[in-house]
Amino acid sequence: MIDLRDTLARLERPEYIGENRCTPCTAVNVVLSFALAAAIGAAASPFAGALALGVSLVLVRLRGYLIPGTPTLTRRYLPEPVLERFGKSPASAPTVETVTPAELASVLTAADVATDGTDELRLTPSFRARWDDRLSSDGATTPGRDAVRSALGVDDVDRLGDASFELEGRQRVGWVSPAALAADAAAAAELEDRIDGWDRLEADERRDLLTGLRLLRDRCPACSGPVVATTERLEHCCRRPRIAVRAACDACDRPLVDLVVAESMAATWLELAGVGTADGSSAAG
């Protein structure tokens, strides 16, 4: 007699199910299961179609995939925005979406915040001094709702945690550490005077600009220790690989930047910030 439970267990592919199940791949396979069942139902009989559907769905349930090689298929044919919607992000880190490295460079150089020397964006000494002055005068307190309200230009801000907030009662935003938030709050106060049209920027655009700017810091906003940046390639079964960029203080270990950028953009982002990619890590700034 066939032991059904044993048979099912042997069919299981733990690497593709449970926690490891990939939502986009599963969705694609369920759609394929229905398409296959409809074709069999039309060609043979409705019963054969229903049977095929049942078997296909059981296979997807047990194995994660019906068709071998789905991850590659999904990656190739499902557009990135669709994959994004499935919400299985490779990391919880925010991505930089509204500002390209070139835009960041042109906005910051026009505002005399940074200079675009030998392919590397550097803070101007005057901006660096103003930023640090603001940090040391405000730095003792962790920025709260008011700081976030004025930094992002949003009226309604609720605090959720140390460095996480809810904007307008719907959008949740977070900083990697209170130190990162302090850096952004101080920088935003300076940028307001220096960038024409800062008032008209959306909260997301401001956050992306501030994140890019934070990547240019080579000193910790909390303790002035040296900042070390590292990069890591994030592989994902059905999505194009992305690059995680992290920067943290070497003295106090506070994280300052933790973001994910598309691989196609990573080289320019890192080049701008003076972060080496050859060996995977190097000092920033």
Ligand SMILES: [Zn+2]
């Ligand atoms: Zn530090």
